Amino acid sequence: MKTKLPQIPTSIFTIMSAMAVKHDAINLSQGFPDFKSDPKLSALVAKSMTDGYNQYAPMAGDIKLREVICDKVQRLYDANYNAATDIVITAGATQAIFTAIAATISKGDEVIIFTPAYDCYAPTIHLFGGNVIELQLASPHYTPDWDEVKKVITSKTKMIIVNSPHNPSGMVFSEDDMLQLQHISEANDLIVISDEVYEHIIFDGEIHQSAARFLTLAKRTFIVASFGKTFHNTGWKMGYCIGPESLMKEFKKVHQYNVFSVNHPFQKGLAEYLQDENHYLHLGAFYQQKRDLFLDLIKDSRFKIIPSKGTYFQLLDFSEISNESDMVFAERLTKQNKLATIPISVFNKNKMDEKQIRVCFAKREETLKAAAAILKSL
Numbered sequence: 001m002k003t004k005l006p007q008i009p010t011s012i013f014t015i016m017s018a019m020a021v022k023h024d025a026i027n028l029s030q031g032f033p034d035f036k037s038d039p040k041l042s043a044l045v046a047k048s049m050t051d052g053y054n055q056y057a058p059m060a061g062d063i064k065l066r067e068v069i070c071d072k073v074q075r076l077y078d079a080n081y082n083a084a085t086d087i088v089i090t091a092g093a094t095q096a097i098f099t100a101i102a103a104t105i106s107k108g109d110e111v112i113i114f115t116p117a118y119d120c121y122a123p124t125i126h127l128f129g130g131n132v133i134e135l136q137l138a139s140p141h142y143t144p145d146w147d148e149v150k151k152v153i154t155s156k157t158k159m160i161i162v163n164s165p166h167n168p169s170g171m172v173f174s175e176d177d178m179l180q181l182q183h184i185s186e187a188n189d190l191i192v193i194s195d196e197v198y199e200h201i202i203f204d205g206e207i208h209q210s211a212a213r214f215l216t217l218a219k220r221t222f223i224v225a226s227f228g229k230t231f232h233n234t235g236w237k238m239g240y241c242i243g244p245e246s247l248m249k250e251f252k253k254v255h256q257y258n259v260f261s262v263n264h265p266f267q268k269g270l271a272e273y274l275q276d277e278n279h280y281l282h283l284g285a286f287y288q289q290k291r292d293l294f295l296d297l298i299k300d301s302r303f304k305i306i307p308s309k310g311t312y313f314q315l316l317d318f319s320e321i322s323n324e325s326d327m328v329f330a331e332r333l334t335k336q337n338k339l340a341t342i343p344i345s346v347f348n349k350n351k352m353d354e355k356q357i358r359v360c361f362a363k364r365e366e367t368l369k370a371a372a373a374i375l376k377s378l
């Protein structure tokens, strides 16, 4: 049989996590916390099960959850979305991205993405016959060059995908970036996917520039979010997509035959838990404390470091330690030093190697201390 996706290797997350287990290494590779989600939230989900919410949820999701999210988006970003028509609860942000692309991208359409990019964008675009136009963000700051964006737009460009706060670099878009995106997408009639899974993990007093804040932009944008990133439970795979009714109408046409609806008791639990904004409003400070602790622990190491501005990832430039490729360096670090990280070249255009590895600092203090001791020894 002819494969539809000839270029797809095993994901680097699977490779590095498996290597971490095999070599009994500390795992700072894949992006997940090594501490527990709030027991109150788990209790609310368990209660929803005992209360009997164990059959199919409505196709777009539990209406109470959709309403709570719309209220939250209104309060935080001053944006009006209609819970009845503009939002769908999904199996994580990954399904939201897949469905948004499936609903809009056809053979020959061009989709602009910024690399290093989260790894589900390109294969999904290819699956639906689209062509990926990669624009490499320049290290070490990884800020977008909007003139470059304008240059690659053709009559076939249908979509642009953005991600801020950005995985893996920790860069965040400024208000000016969003205004440029708004202008370009409007002038060229582009659909936008704004991957905002780290919306609450932002540091140093910056504010998250959600696409929802920009009225004209919001009218052409699917915003995707992940409860896993916000509530420390990535394994629940719960998220949502919010956008204008015209786009979400198309989104639902795919969603209803893809999954129809997602996990009902988790939706009920999240609807209840989300009434309290305490958790997510303090998430930035919570992770900033971890970032600062980690950076302080490795300040005397030989890595070159620009502090992450958002997400729970930090890039480390190892060019003064080794001239190995990032793949070889990361593999050796896992096998010999017992620390698993992610080499960045796999997410770059043409697999460009800039001697950068990514570490996840969503970890307990003892994990960060143990990892820092290894990094300092290099």
Ligand SMILES: Cc1ncc(COP(=O)(O)O)c(C=O)c1O
Residues within 6 Å of the ligand: 031, 091, 092, 093, 094, 095, 118, 163, 167, 195, 197, 225, 226, 227, 228, 229, 234, 237, 238, 239
């Ligand atoms: C930028 C980005 N988008 C999307 C996702 C996927 O989120 P989820 O686990 O909710 O599918 C991730 C997860 O690491 C991510 O980093």
